[in-house]
Amino acid sequence: MLHTSRYIPAGRALMSAALAIALTASAAVAQQPAAASARTATHDAVTSSKIAPGLYEIVTSTARNAVYVASAGARGATGGSIFELDPNTLAIRSTIDMPDERPLGLGLNDRTQMLYTSNTHNGSVSAIDLRTGKVVATISSPADTSAHVYRVLVDDQSNTVYVSIASTPGNVWVIDGNTNRIAHIIDSTGTRTTGLALDRGANRLYTASLGSNEITAIDLATRKVVKTFPAGGERPTQLAFDDATNRLFITNQGTDNMTVLDTETGELLATVATGKQALGIGFDSKSQLVYVANRQAGTVSVIDAASYAIVSSLDAGSLPNTVAINPQSSVVYVTNKARNAPRGQPATEDPAGDTVTMIKP
Numbered sequence: 001m002l003h004t005s006r007y008i009p010a011g012r013a014l015m016s017a018a019l020a021i022a023l024t025a026s027a028a029v030a031q032q033p034a035a036a037s038a039r040t041a042t043h044d045a046v047t048s049s050k051i052a053p054g055l056y057e058i059v060t061s062t063a064r065n066a067v068y069v070a071s072a073g074a075r076g077a078t079g080g081s082i083f084e085l086d087p088n089t090l091a092i093r094s095t096i097d098m099p100d101e102r103p104l105g106l107g108l109n110d111r112t113q114m115l116y117t118s119n120t121h122n123g124s125v126s127a128i129d130l131r132t133g134k135v136v137a138t139i140s141s142p143a144d145t146s147a148h149v150y151r152v153l154v155d156d157q158s159n160t161v162y163v164s165i166a167s168t169p170g171n172v173w174v175i176d177g178n179t180n181r182i183a184h185i186i187d188s189t190g191t192r193t194t195g196l197a198l199d200r201g202a203n204r205l206y207t208a209s210l211g212s213n214e215i216t217a218i219d220l221a222t223r224k225v226v227k228t229f230p231a232g233g234e235r236p237t238q239l240a241f242d243d244a245t246n247r248l249f250i251t252n253q254g255t256d257n258m259t260v261l262d263t264e265t266g267e268l269l270a271t272v273a274t275g276k277q278a279l280g281i282g283f284d285s286k287s288q289l290v291y292v293a294n295r296q297a298g299t300v301s302v303i304d305a306a307s308y309a310i311v312s313s314l315d316a317g318s319l320p321n322t323v324a325i326n327p328q329s330s331v332v333y334v335t336n337k338a339r340n341a342p343r344g345q346p347a348t349e350d351p352a353g354d355t356v357t358m359i360k361p
Helices: 017-029
Strands: 044-047 055-061 066-071 080-085 092-098 105-109 114-119 124-129 134-139 149-155 160-165 171-176 181-186 193-199 204-209 214-219 224-230 236-242 247-252 257-262 268-273 278-284 289-294 299-304 310-315 319-325 332-337 355-360
Touching: 055 105, 055 332, 055 355, 066 105, 114 149, 114 160, 124 149, 134 181, 149 193, 171 193, 193 247, 204 236, 214 236, 236 278, 257 278, 278 332, 289 319, 289 332, 299 319, 299 355
Parallel strands: 055 319, 105 149, 193 236, 278 319
Antiparallel strands: 044 355, 055 066, 066 080, 080 092, 105 114, 114 124, 124 134, 149 160, 160 171, 160 193, 171 181, 193 204, 204 214, 214 224, 236 247, 247 257, 247 278, 257 268, 278 289, 289 299, 299 310, 319 332, 332 355
């Protein structure tokens, strides 16, 4: 996720013997910039035409065969929009206007057809019923009406929504999806909590602390922090979890890399140099590939999850932001925000910005 004046740039099977060997071997080698992999990968990357100003996060819906992307609007706008895109052509199918909120983050419950947006400028979360295209609830904390809401993660099995708050100290809202109200706030989750990842097997939530370079493990049964360990890089922002191997993939904006941790021990398994300001991340368990959006580099790194070698580096426009993966087709979608002129300067046109890139493996 990119930054504005308030928004910070953003089954538990045992590991097979072969993968265990790969992890051990790569932990030492991957400390160097990753070279081309022996594994070949051909990716077809197609970029949409301009969609709308201020594109931020993106999610896929298999139930609706659609892609949804948030637009916070142009600089100084008071409202934004959600766009439904055709997953094959990236054409706009419909628009949900949000005149009073500027959506940045997105989380989707594909079972209940409820889309949640983090409205950072307003300190709130909106719940949108995709069947009607209407906002059915606006959620905020009476104790912190200007909360720096950041990432939204939905557990569709329990119908629970987790929202990271990038404050000092950070915390996490737990929203009951049945009532669309805050049921609990998990305190002391680190400094400027950003990324979230769910480990259903261990019933844990992992958070990234951008300000303290740490990963926090939260026991969801007690809603208490049970473990904290170094992220392995600076300014960790987004997370992806592999539940088959208990690995956590982390993007680090400050060190321009992706780190990989063993969530049982906190051990640093690998460090992969990706590109300047590594930000968005997605892991596809079917293809065993990790996708990292490098904001300032304008690229998406495609990484072999076993060897940690980069198999492709794709051009993704001006400011690649968020990665979403269709779990059935393994098609990847990446938002790309436009570059803005410095504040106080006349607006400039960025022909390579505010687009969505579709990557087909």
